[in-house]
Amino acid sequence: KPVVAIVGPPNAGKSTLFNRLTKTRSALVDDFPGVTRDRHYAAASWNDVDFDIVDTGGFFALDKDAFAQKTHDQIRQAIADADAVILLFDGASGISAFDRDLVDLVRGFSMPVFFAVNKIDHPGREEHLYEFYALGAEPLYALSSAHGHGIAGLLDDVAAALPETKTETESDPVRMAVVGRPNVGKSSLINRIMGEDRVIVSEQAGTTRDSIDTLCRVNDRPYLLIDTAGVRRKSRVKQKIEKYAIIKAMESLDRCDIALIMLDAAAGITEQDVRIAGYAFEKGKACIFLLNKWDLVEKSDRVFKQIKEDIRYQAKYLSFAPILTISALTGRRVPKVFEFADAVYAQYTHRIGTGPLNRIIEAATTRTEPSMHHGRRLKFYYAAQTGTRPPTFVCFVNYPEGVHFSYQRYLINQIREAAGLDMVPIRLWLRKRGE
Numbered sequence: 500k501p502v503v504a505i506v507g508p509p510n511a512g513k514s515t516l517f518n519r520l521t522k523t524r525s526a527l528v529d530d531f532p533g534v535t536r537d538r539h540y541a542a543a544s545w546n547d548v549d550f551d552i553v554d555t556g557g558f559f560a561l562d563k564d565a566f567a568q569k570t571h572d573q574i575r576q577a578i579a580d581a582d583a584v585i586l587l588f589d590g591a592s593g594i595s596a597f598d599r600d601l602v603d604l605v606r607g608f609s610m611p612v613f614f615a616v617n618k619i620d621h622p623g624r625e626e627h628l629y630e631f632y633a634l635g636a637e638p639l640y641a642l643s644s645a646h647g648h649g650i651a652g653l654l655d656d657v658a659a660a661l662p663e664t665k666t667e668t669e670s671d672p673v674r675m676a677v678v679g680r681p682n683v684g685k686s687s688l689i690n691r692i693m694g695e696d697r698v699i700v701s702e703q704a705g706t707t708r709d710s711i712d713t714l715c716r717v718n719d720r721p722y723l724l725i726d727t728a729g730v731r732r733k734s735r736v737k738q739k740i741e742k743y744a745i746i747k748a749m750e751s752l753d754r755c756d757i758a759l760i761m762l763d764a765a766a767g768i769t770e771q772d773v774r775i776a777g778y779a780f781e782k783g784k785a786c787i788f789l790l791n792k793w794d795l796v797e798k799s800d801r802v803f804k805q806i807k808e809d810i811r812y813q814a815k816y817l818s819f820a821p822i823l824t825i826s827a828l829t830g831r832r833v834p835k836v837f838e839f840a841d842a843v844y845a846q847y848t849h850r851i852g853t854g855p856l857n858r859i860i861e862a863a864t865t866r867t868e869p870s871m872h873h874g875r876r877l878k879f880y881y882a883a884q885t886g887t888r889p890p891t892f893v894c895f896v897n898y899p900e901g902v903h904f905s906y907q908r909y910l911i912n913q914i915r916e917a918a919g920l921d922m923v924p925i926r927l928w929l930r931k932r933g934e
C-alpha cells in the first residue's frame with residue numbers, strides 16, 4: 500500500500516489533519532515493527548485508493564525553535580519511506596523557523612509533494628496564504644483541517660499521484676467458475692442466474708478463443724461468470740465426455756477467484772469431483788461446494804450430515820470450503836450462492852496489517868513452542884503478508900527446514916482463527932533468516 504506522510508512545523512495542525520483524514524475509518528493505528536512509536540500510522544481511503552498515512556508530528560517534542568538533529572533525521576526517514584508528502588504550513592502564525600528547512604528537505608526527494616497552508620478557516624485568513632509563496636513552494640492548497648475545508652481537493656490530487664493506486668474495490672468483479680461433472684446442473688444454474696429479472700447481464704469475450712464470460716450484477720455487486728458459453732455449448736451439442744469436462748474445468752479454474760464446485764446431491768461426491776476439487780486446491784482457489792438437485796433428495800439433517808461427512812473425507816484438503824445445498828431447477832437457495840461468495844471473497848482478498856500479524860505469530864509461538872531442531876531452538880523473527888488470493892504469508896525463521904509440517908499447519912490455523920479466515924485457503928512460507 501502506498502504511504503502518505505504529513506510533515507510540517509510544530510503546531511501546524513498535522514494531527515488535526517491526520518485525524519480528519521482517518522476519521523471516516525476507525526483510525527486503526529498500527530505499530531509497525533521496527534518503527535518508532537511516535538510515528539502514527541493509519542489506514543485511509545480516498546476515491547477508491549487505499550493508502551497509509553503517517554503523522555510525523557510526534558518528532559518535534561523537544562524542538563522549540565530549531566531542528567534537533569534527531570528530529571531532522573526522523574523526518575527525513577519518514578519522507579524517504581513515503582510515496583507522497585503533504586507539507587503542512589501554519590497559516591495562522593505565518594512562516595516559521597522550520598519551514599525553509601522542510602522545503603529544502605522535501606526537495607531532495609523525488610516523490611510528489613503537496614504544499615498546504617492550514618488554518619485558513621475563513622476568507623479573511625486567505626491573505627496569510629500568500630506569504631508562503633516566498634518559500635518557492637507551489638502550488639499551495641488552502642486548508643482548514645479544523646473545519647474540513649479544502650481537504651477534498653487536496654486528497655483528490657494526492658490519491659491521483661500515488662503509484663499503482665488501484666487496489667481491490669467494490670467495482671472489481673468477483674470471478675466465479677462453475678465447475679463439475681456433466682449433467683450436475685451447471686448450465687441450469689447459469690441460466691437460472693441470468694434469467695433472474697433483478698440481474699443485469701452482459702457478455703464479454705473471455706481470454707481463450709471462443710470463450711465467453713458473463714458479467715452480471717447482483718445486489719449491486721459485479722460478478723464475472725467464467726466461460727458461460729463453454730458450459731452451455733457443451734450441453735447443447737451433448738458432448739458430455741468426462742475427459743473433456745475436466746479440461747474445461749481446469750481452464751475455467753485458472754481464471755477464477757472462486758470455484759463453485761457443483762455436485763449432484765443424489766450421487767454424492769464422486770472420483771471425478773474429487774479430481775476437480777484437488778485441482779482447485781492446488782491452484783489456491785477459494786471454493787464453495789454446491790450440492791445441486793437438493794429437490795430430488797430426502798431433505799433431512801441426517802442426509803445432509805452424511806453427504807457432508809463424505810465430502811470432508813474425500814476432499815480433506817478443502818475442509819474450509821463451505822457446502823451449500825441448492826436447486827438450480829427451482830431456484831431455491833440460489834441467492835445464497837452470492838451471499839456465500841461475498842463472504843468468501845472478502846476473506847480471499849483480506850489483508851492483515853504487519854503489526855497484528857506479528858502479534859498473532861508471537862502469541863502462537865509462545866503458547867505452543869516449536870520443537871527443537873538438532874538441539875537448537877527455533878526462532879520466528881518476523882512475518883508479513885505478501886499477497887492475497889489466497890492470503891499468503893511469509894515467516895522468517897532461523898531454521899525453516901526444522902519447522903515440522905504439523906507446526907506449520909498449527910500456525911496456519913492460528914492465523915485462520917485470529918484473523919477470521921475460516922473459509923479460504925491460506926499459504927504460509929517459511930524463509931531463512933540468520934541470527
Ligand code: GDP
Pocket residue numbers: 679680681682683684685686687688730734791792793794795825826827828829
Ligand atoms: P450441466 O451438464 O452440468 O450443465 O447440467 P445441466 O444444467 O445441463 O443439467 C442436467 C440435467 O439436470 C437437466 O435435465 C436439468 O434439468 C437437471 N437439473 C439441473 N439442476 C437440477 C436441480 O436442481 N434439480 C433437478 N431436479 N434437476 C436439475
